[in-house]
Amino acid sequence: MKVIIVGGGKVGxxxxxxxxxxxxxxxxxxxxxRRVEKLVEIYDINGLIGNGANSDILLEADAANADMFISVTTSDEINMIACIAAKQIGAKYTIARIRNPEYSKTKEFIKQSLGIDLMVNPEYEAAKQIFYMLKYPTAIKVESFSNNKFNILEVIIDNNSILKGVSLIESKNYIDFPSLVCLVERHGNVFVPRGNYVFEIGDKIHITASNKNLKKFYKLLGNKDNLEKKITSSLIIGASKITYYLVDFLQKASFYTKVIEIDKDKAITLSETYPEIDVIWADGSDRDTLIEEGIQTFDSCISLTGLDEENIIINLYADKLGIKKTVAKVNRASLKQIAEDIGQYSYITPKEIVGNIIKKYTKSLQGSRASDIENFYRIANSKAEVIEFKITSDHSRVIGTKLKDLNINNNTLIAFIIRNNKQIFPNGDDEIKVNDNVVVVNYQQKLEHIDDILVGR
Incomplete structure (x- = not known):
């Protein structure tokens, strides 16, 4: 398959x-x-210098034979024009990054009228992820399936956890509800836990259960306060594009929201757009400002300035004050590791969120007729994947055979099956059926369709 990418920035x-x-x-x-030369050298791909919205450049790139055409420049207009031009030339599928909220409001019209197959808004998706993290304050990250009805949470085993020093088999004495520990990340290594696995301090585990039972799981992590009191207020530092979308989510959920923005014009614009929230024109990285604005009275602190380092430091301070949940925007991979090393695990990276969405879409197009990819996520610092397959026909080796009789790859685990809107944690006697949604956790294995979970496929 042939893919053309316009825009060699972070997402590109x-x-x-x-x-x-x-x-x-x-x-x-x-x-x-220089950017093109760098990417060509690192990734051994083809490179072309020019404007991706220029028809001559598209013809030179052979866009007419592209299976996938993706435009992710910093300009919404260039992305749309490039996709429209590529589609007219003959590109099979087109994807555009669209960040302006005004364009997002006419998303369906643009898709249907202009022939853009997928529009991705990184700021909106980042805001949605932050909102999910506020709903599950103990979780570092939340991945949702089947229209947000089922979730996989990433959590940390700390010194207060009842599970500390307990083996997976022994944990059944504490975890007395249907659930599954899908994956563990320890000291940078990723593995599917077996019965003799012992929970250790610092382990990042991915667990799935019903939403009701996930709340019970909080008790086992030593976070009883997070179970008893929901987050209902947020202090946001920085009036970025993400902030606009996040305020929408928070307002609908009746959160008390305050935003601190250092740029006067941005502060005024946000205040005029959302007169019902408090917008403060001040430096959100200044300690006196934070104290004066009552940071210690908020349930959550969300740092969305343009500086990764500033976001991490603000959240460190919020943690020290006992704020229940902190989330930082961190783009640089090197800083994400530093953030984790100093205990800052809850962060969002918009470029990775967009990359996941686009990869999910491309995987869906590459999938077999026996299964379609409904959802795709990278987890464990992109070392593993969670894929939701929709079983659409009976032309698959996994259908109608008991799971214990399937030779499933050691690096792959069936986390759960969604059948008739119910979550099933399968045992060896269960079978996969047509119309099931199957959620698979996978690492070091290339999965394009459901049969790829089998050894020797």
Whole structure:
């Protein structure tokens, strides 16, 4: 398959890294010559210097034969024009990154009228992820399935956890409800836990259960306060694009919200857009400002400034004050590791969220007729994947056979099955059926369709 990517920025580079290993031919187009040369050298792909919305450049890139055309420049208009032009030339599927809220309001019209197959808004998706994290304050990250009815949470085993020093088999004495520990990350290593696995302080575990039972799980982590009191207020530092979408989510959930923004014009604009919230024109990284604005009275602190370092430091301070939940926007991979090393596990990275959405879409198009990919997430610092397959026909080796009789790869685990809107934690006697949604956790294994979970497929 052939893919063309317009825009070699953060998202573009992430896509080059992903697709250079999965597509037969990858071409990057960017106006910055040095950026193109760098990406071509690192990922062994084709490069073209120029404007991706220029028809001559598209013809030179052979867009007419592209299976996938993706435009992720910093300009919404260029992304839309490039996709429209590529579609007219003959590109099979087109994807555009659209960040302006005004365009998002006419999303369906743009898709139907202009032929853009997928529009991705990184700020909206980041805001949605933050909101989910506020709903489950103990979780570092939340991945949702089947229209948010079922979740996989990433949590930390700390010194207060009842599970500390307990084996997975022994944990059944405490975890007396249907659930599954899907994956563990320990000291940078990722593995599917077996019965003799022992929970240790610092382990990042991915667990799934019903929403009701996930709340019970909080007790086992030593976070009883998070169970008894919901988060109902948020202090947001920075009036970024993410902030606008996040305020929408928070307002609908009746959160008390305050935003501190250092730029006067941005503060005024946000205040005029959302007169019902408190917007403060001040430096949100200043200690006196934070104290004066009552940071210690908020349930959560969300740092969304343009500086990763500033976001991490603000959240460290909020943690010290006992704020229940903190979330920081962190883009740089090196800083994400530093953040985790100092105990800052809850962060969002918009470029990775967009990369996941685009990869899910491309995987769906590459999938077999026996299964379609409904959801796709990277977890454990992108070392593993969670994929939700929709079983659409009986042309699959996994259908109608008891799971204990299937030779499933050791690096793959069936987390749960969704059948008739119910979550099933399968045992060896269960079978996969047509119309099931099957959620699979996988690492070090390439999965394009459901049969790929089998050894020797």
């Amino acid at each position: 580079e992430l896509l080059c890294a992903d697709f250079s290993n999965t597509f037969d031919e990858v071409t990057i187009i960017d106006t910055n010559e």
